[in-house]
Amino acid sequence: MAELPTLSEIEQRYAQLEGQVLRTPTVQATSAKLADVLGFDLFLKLELFQHTGTFKARGALSVISTLTNAQKANGITAVSAGNHAIAASWAARKAGISAKVVMTRTANPLRIERSKAEGAEVILCDDIAAAFGEVQRLEKEEGRTFVHPFEGVNTTLGAAGVGLELMQDVQDLDAVIVSIGGGGLISGVAAAVKLINPNCKVFGVEPTGAASMSASRNANEPVTMDEINTIADSLAPPYSLPYSFALNQAFVDEVVTVTDDQICAGQALYQEELKLAVEPAAGATLAAALGPLRNKVAGKRHALIVCGANIDSATFASQIVRGQDHVAALLG
Template sequence: MDNPADITLDRMRSRHRELASSIVRTPSVELVSSSVKRVLDQANIYLKLEAFQHTGTFKARGALSVAHSIPREELQRGLTGASAGNHAIAVAWAARQMGVPAKVVMQSTANPFRVERARSEGAEVVLADGGPATFAEAERLMREEGFTFVHPFEGAETTLGTAGVGLELMADVIDLDAVVVAVGGGGLISGVAAVVKQLNPRCLVYGVEPKGANAVSRGLAANGPVTIEKSDTIADSLAPPMSLPFSLSLIARYVDDVVTISDDDLCAALVIMQEQARLAVEPAAAAAMAGALGPLRQRLSGKRMAMIVCGSNIDAASYAKLHERGYPLVPTLFS
């Protein structure tokens, strides 16, 4: 197993330089919304806009980082991955950047918009039923057809890639008191937190996870990985069927707390992101806002803080339905 102690600043910086010519250096912008600032006692709030990354999410960083670590002879046989959507798109994109084929496995319930995005990046898409089945099919492709599996969140190479989000944020915004990050399997928060805590140990790092897909919270409580039989959340990109040792160990080491939020909170935060930040994002990218205005409110009030806006892969019709659901719920986060 990869060693969490190997995720050093030197290695993270080196990987960031290696990927720099292919990855968008996404902006960090101040949120000037008087409504959000009022609720958070005039906190200074910054948004790291990974929704503007290649493929529409931070996932491009991790997938390309893994691809760069694979020996060329093995890489030429192609890449595969298991995903509800965003990771599959990123693996397809990374394979295209490296000039190799991709055959990705997506859940049969995946949003058709995301399936088409993966295909548009040049991948062959295989549909499978449920989270465990997608991983099983990806393992078959690796075993029988020679593809290299790119895990959606687990492993040092993924963390080294996502660490670029933290490196850029900490360079752009000095003297942060706290950073808030959405949590699925932990690939994003492991990289961000490793950077933040090694550069500024006093800066707090908080994770925000859906109540219906809380594999990381349960894993932390159990002091080890857990598997969830069934995830139940609108934030499908935050709903892996398990937590795993490497990412969980980094979260335990560097993250100050992981809180959970409801789907109603996510929908309300989706509206707040659109009306107050002028950003139309997927539910996962509203998780940090939902956490900040909900369970983390007292801890963030008056602080100099940042939220990672992790992705924007959602079709207009789905977005409209979630926005409609969330609109009457906004007062619950603003009260």
């Protein structure tokens, strides 16, 4: 059984990273259209305004902050669909160490270029299996430290800062909705939320085509999916892992799924009603609030973690057009 983080540990790591990561704003939604469905007690934790455009900066910097001088001398490596690669590259640059990040050739070109802009060497591989093989080679041959995209206590402690800030900003929350990829974000947010207010519900949301945490909860152990199919590439790890899974079991009340059409509708509503241009991973939270979680959060004080916005304009435009065809169904 994994050892659960304490509130003291979360607060200590937050203090250690303070001034290096941004304290992102929490705002109350003012959309009359959404209020008709969810009420005006809807809050948005705007982590898309974090360094590198996603919450990932917190976890990457948290991990790198624990490296020894010898480890720093050898640099770091990471594997990612994009957001973690950007964040690891940024955190390495801030720490003054080298980074080699591994991505698949299908990764969004914007995310590849942003990783390079942060000073990292980007290595492209044909598929995710080859990418992990390359990371292992870099660990073995160059002595680089692997900064995992979601698994591990230091990643969780970094991500927990999102939940800590939210609970400081909004009193008496009834529920928080968090998107799930591998589980690094929700493990930190849920730990902070539950340790501060055990009565606040924490709901996770996954794409129906990448529901590894849902499958793991059903099996009561981490599982690997045979197939992944979703537009939300940052929510698409094909498996869950022991530490993040254990924290999910301990702190998360329920995990629901939404379709890609619902995710796109969520993106469209974020843009039209809340004036935010978000990537699919963030669109999933609003889709969940309006869809499978509506009866559990409507009229209550609830918050959405708006986790990121690393998306190019052409892809965003196509997803908004797709989403507009499904907004009416999502609003019900």
